[in-house]
Amino acid sequence: MKSKVYFSREISPAKLVELYEALGRKAEGNVAIKLSTGEPGGHNFLQPALIGDLVRKLNGTIVECNTAYGGGRADTESHLKAAADHGFTAIAPVEILDAEGEAELPIEGGKHLTFDIVGKGYLKYDFTVVLSHFKGHQMGGFGGAIKNISIGIASSAGKAWIHTCGRARKINWRELPPQEDFLEAMAEAAKAITDHCGERILYINVANRLSVDCDCNANPEEPKMGDIGVLASLDPVALDRACTDLVRSSDDPGKEHLIKRIDSRKGMHTLDWAEKLGMGSQQYELIEI
Numbered sequence: 001m002k003s004k005v006y007f008s009r010e011i012s013p014a015k016l017v018e019l020y021e022a023l024g025r026k027a028e029g030n031v032a033i034k035l036s037t038g039e040p041g042g043h044n045f046l047q048p049a050l051i052g053d054l055v056r057k058l059n060g061t062i063v064e065c066n067t068a069y070g071g072g073r074a075d076t077e078s079h080l081k082a083a084a085d086h087g088f089t090a091i092a093p094v095e096i097l098d099a100e101g102e103a104e105l106p107i108e109g110g111k112h113l114t115f116d117i118v119g120k121g122y123l124k125y126d127f128t129v130v131l132s133h134f135k136g137h138q139m140g141g142f143g144g145a146i147k148n149i150s151i152g153i154a155s156s157a158g159k160a161w162i163h164t165c166g167r168a169r170k171i172n173w174r175e176l177p178p179q180e181d182f183l184e185a186m187a188e189a190a191k192a193i194t195d196h197c198g199e200r201i202l203y204i205n206v207a208n209r210l211s212v213d214c215d216c217n218a219n220p221e222e223p224k225m226g227d228i229g230v231l232a233s234l235d236p237v238a239l240d241r242a243c244t245d246l247v248r249s250s251d252d253p254g255k256e257h258l259i260k261r262i263d264s265r266k267g268m269h270t271l272d273w274a275e276k277l278g279m280g281s282q283q284y285e286l287i288e289i
Helices: 013-022 048-057 076-085 120-124 145-150 156-163 179-197 236-249 255-264 268-276
Strands: 003-008 031-034 061-064 094-096 102-106 115-119 127-133 135-137 141-143 201-207 229-233 284-288
Touching: 003 013, 003 236, 013 048, 013 201, 013 229, 061 076, 076 094, 102 120, 102 179, 115 120, 115 156, 115 179, 127 145, 127 179, 135 255, 141 145, 141 236, 141 255, 145 179, 145 201, 145 236, 145 268, 156 179, 179 201, 179 268, 201 236, 229 236, 236 255, 236 268, 236 284
Parallel strands: 003 284, 031 061, 031 127, 061 094, 127 201
Antiparallel strands: 003 229, 102 115, 135 141, 201 229
């Protein structure tokens, strides 16, 4: 059976809520809303005015982990300041998950990783809403739901663990493993989260401000193509695949810039590996709302 991916061309607070409700899975208990708070200087991250209605409806806590590359979110104090400066603390509590340490989650069937290193604070949440800004990425080719639960929920050391394919908890940027290995490790770390959550997780991607650069970039390149819409699914593989398919099928000539970024980094391999790990399917039914 094909996975269902719900899609709206309209990008609005009401549509985010409508797509959440279309999934038919209620976020209950202590709800973590995983998004990127955005590197200081950047401006493409999901805006609080857009996501605020959904976040408040779910009575959720916005969660993040510190970065592994320096910058303005490398420590908890700076990260919380960035979250406040970008308006997130005005719509919900914000927790930096690795502020008080780390925890390990097992990975079944991994080739590179046997465990994922996440922020310790993550373990107290009952349900995870993965709210991702779909866009390009300088290392992964693109960033969507899988990257958001992989690199995003990993602690600072956990991010290094993924980037080095389980070799180190600090990154030597001059000695990185082959690109395919990194993409596979990223998918494996994401599987630790999906296994941990079971059915207590759902995924929403907002495909707007489609820069080739990630929200972790303090000076991202301006988008060359127009916004696509909002997509939601219970299957992160199908969701990310639908986003890339909508980019490729767009009649916007600016899409070539983003496609080049995805393909030059072999980004689709992440989905191939995630599918192989049993995280979901690249076969899906797109249901437009």
